[in-house]
Amino acid sequence: MAKILAIDDEERMLDLICAFLEHDDHVMATARNGREGVEKALDFQPDLILCDVQMPDMDGYDVLKAVREDERLVRVPFVFLTGLDEMKHLRQGMNLGADDYLTKPFSYADLSQAIQVRLEKHKALAEQYANEVREAEAKAEEAMLTDDVTGLPNRKRLKDVFLSRLQASGSLAVLCLSFDGFQQLSTQRPEALLNVLLKGAATRLRAFVPDASSLFYIDRNRFVLLMPDAELLPRQAQTLLGKLNEPYKIMQQELLLTASLGIARSPSDSEELQSLLRMAEAARTKAESDGGNQHRFAE
Known part of the structure; x- marks a missing residue:
């Protein structure tokens, strides 16, 4: 069942x-005329x-224009209703955005x-449009929660996952990890190279962390990991640093870098x-100031 508006100046039609259609x-x-039809359509x-x-006064083409403005x-x-003698003008209506036409007389x-075909097509298009809107909204929401450079979840996502x-x-253990001397490096190397470096680090960290949803990038040169607070944590921290210390080959250059890591525990x-x-972060800064390439626990 659908709501259908019929506009025609012939009462018998x-x-x-x-x-x-009520059948x-x-x-x-x-x-019974175009102006009344536009008013009825709006209401x-x-x-x-x-x-x-x-x-008379307002033909079907003008009605179509007015309707499409809302x-x-x-x-x-x-759908246009047209006589056989009006078929030569029908292209005008289709160009204005009409969906179909039906010639008089009709059974x-x-x-x-x-009517059934047109309603089904409209329903399918409406569902497709709704799906596209939902997909676009999902992508926009995902973009808000993802870092553009590394592709990792950002600070906003971290809050929800942590809780x-x-x-x-x-x-839970919160690990903050950064490259040593990155600020100085950023004054010596182009932005594009630094971004490739950070992407490479993100790739290595993903391979190390079993659960990809535990890895985040919350600020420039600041990776965060959420890990179980276990006895193996110190060994895992050093293994992690070792992975990041391996040379990076970028733009025909080989970069040798170290990283430092700070650990804070919850709830202790x-x-x-x-x-x-x-x-x-304070523990990480202390690790870097002590020579880098090491981890420190929060005090």
């Missing part, structure tokens, strides 16, 4: 259309519009089938993410 359980509204908000081409009706299927089967992990396990150090990040 409107009566026939209503009889046919198919459609809800009908009618208008009735039909699922489909049937409109005669030749009408954003609520811009996608509503519009119940002709009208019923035309869920801590609630699930009761304890804090249960607040921002506090843990500050403590882990």
